[in-house]
Amino acid sequence: MYDMAIIWDWIAFCVRWLHVITAMAWIGASFYFIxxxxxxxxxxxxxxxxxxxxxxxxxxxxxxxxxYLVAPAQMPEHLTWHKWQSYxxxxxxxxxxxxxxxxxxxxxxxxxxKADLALWQAILxxxxxxxxxxxxxxFMCKSSLGERPTLLMLLLFAIxxxxxxxYNQIFTGRAALLHLGAFTATIMTGNVFFQIMPNQRIVxxxxxxxxxxxxxxxxxxxxxxxxxxxxxxxxxxxxxxxHYPLAFGTxxxxxxxxxxxxxxxxxxxxxxxxHRTGKGPxxxxxxxxxxxxxxxxxSTVPGIDSYEESEARALTPIEEKFASAEGFEDAYFAVVGNxxxxxxxxxxxxxxxxxxxxxxxxxxxxxARHAEQIYMQAGRTHSMPPPNAIQMDEDARRxxxxxxxxxxxxx
Numbered sequence: 001m002y003d004m005a006i007i008w009d010w011i012a013f014c015v016r017w018l019h020v021i022t023a024m025a026w027i028g029a030s031f032y033f034i035x036x037x038x039x040x041x042x043x044x045x046x047x048x049x050x051x052x053x054x055x056x057x058x059x060x061x062x063x064x065x066x067x068y069l070v071a072p073a074q075m076p077e078h079l080t081w082h083k084w085q086s087y088x089x090x091x092x093x094x095x096x097x098x099x100x101x102x103x104x105x106x107x108x109x110x111x112x113x114k115a116d117l118a119l120w121q122a123i124l125x126x127x128x129x130x131x132x133x134x135x136x137x138x139f140m141c142k143s144s145l146g147e148r149p150t151l152l153m154l155l156l157f158a159i160x161x162x163x164x165x166x167y168n169q170i171f172t173g174r175a176a177l178l179h180l181g182a183f184t185a186t187i188m189t190g191n192v193f194f195q196i197m198p199n200q201r202i203v204x205x206x207x208x209x210x211x212x213x214x215x216x217x218x219x220x221x222x223x224x225x226x227x228x229x230x231x232x233x234x235x236x237x238x239x240x241x242x243h244y245p246l247a248f249g250t251x252x253x254x255x256x257x258x259x260x261x262x263x264x265x266x267x268x269x270x271x272x273x274x275h276r277t278g279k280g281p282x283x284x285x286x287x288x289x290x291x292x293x294x295x296x297x298x299s300t301v302p303g304i305d306s307y308e309e310s311e312a313r314a315l316t317p318i319e320e321k322f323a324s325a326e327g328f329e330d331a332y333f334a335v336v337g338n339x340x341x342x343x344x345x346x347x348x349x350x351x352x353x354x355x356x357x358x359x360x361x362x363x364x365x366x367x368a369r370h371a372e373q374i375y376m377q378a379g380r381t382h383s384m385p386p387p388n389a390i391q392m393d394e395d396a397r398r399x400x401x402x403x404x405x406x407x408x409x410x411x
Contacts, residue, residue, distance in 0.1 A: 181238030245358030
């Protein structure tokens with residue numbers, strides 16, 4: 001049973017790989033079509049009902065694209081739908097969320113210093129918040145706010161700020177930022193699945209039946225696509241944030257997340273304007289730079305508990321299991337002796353100002369909390385500590401493996 005940790009790690013790796021690949025496809029297609037839409041120009045010989053055209057050159061050939069604002073007069077024989085990228089990205093992301101933050105919730109999701117939650121309660125909040133977020137956003141879009149897109153975007157930003165703060169009140173910093181990304185990505189995929197695609201199917205059905213399609217369906221799809229366009233870059237940042245404690249390991253992580261959404265607006269505004277007019281507003285770059293400097297400054301305020309606080313805090317059940325297992329004392333000294341120079345609250349290794357990935361290994365509670373990571377990184381593999389930092393002897397690695405396996409088999 002103890003090697004399930006290895007199998008589970010490989011499952012997570014493969015799902016993450018799939019998630020990244022499909023996200024690249026979705027983002028690439030989304031950015032391309034937004035750019036194409038903005039670059040369309042009126043032509044002298046456009047077919048009836050056509051809105052604009054664009055000529056492009058790529059891969060040794062020329063492409064001539066014509067857009068119909070509502071629909072062509074007749075249904076084309078072949079029609080390509082762009083939907084699988086969005087669906088697969090969300091499904092793989094949801095699977096990864098479950099693997100890392102639900103199955104591994106006691107380590108990566110729950111922060112007992114913030115909220116005293118049982119694992120099932122944390123999972124319920126995790127999944128429920130994504131559903132409620134989509135429902136609230138969809139209701140706003142369908143209300144009269146849909147006719148006031150600027151106000152709608154401001155209210156959406158206010159919701160994201162509230163969710164960023166709320167997640168940080170109950171989850172670990174790492175989980176809070178990741179969940180804000182999942183919250184936003186759920187809105188984006190919901191737009192595709194519940195609005196954009198159904199509306200396009202209505203237009204296709206009207207064409208097949210010989211009816212004139214209603215222009216309102218294209219208008220709805222355009223609004224939702226625009227939202228997705230401006231939300232994409234912040235979501236990518238939030239999905240990457242779990243690898244960088246500078247983003248999540250501070251008490252101001254929720255503010256950092258909110259500021260990132262502003263950079264998504266400034267960056268996309270530049271490129272969208274450039275695609276439409278041929279020249280982007282240069283003011284967006286210094287504004288983006290100022291926001292990033294502010295984010296970097298906020299990231300220097302640590303959010304890691306002190307040594308004394310860690311010593312005094314009561315252990316969670318899973319931490320108690322590993323701390324009371326046979327061989328823990330030997331494993332603890334092996335870890336502290338080989339890892340704490342980098343994974344300390346104040347790392348002594350030159351050039352490190354924060355422990356890598358926010359993982360602290362000083363107190364017994366620290367080591368018990370990160371038992372599986374220690375087992376994988378320093379027991380089953382030799383990825384830690386880095387060979388140029390310290391040469392960890394095989395006896396120390398065996399002590400870690402023996403302790404972890406004993407705790408798992410005993411549990």
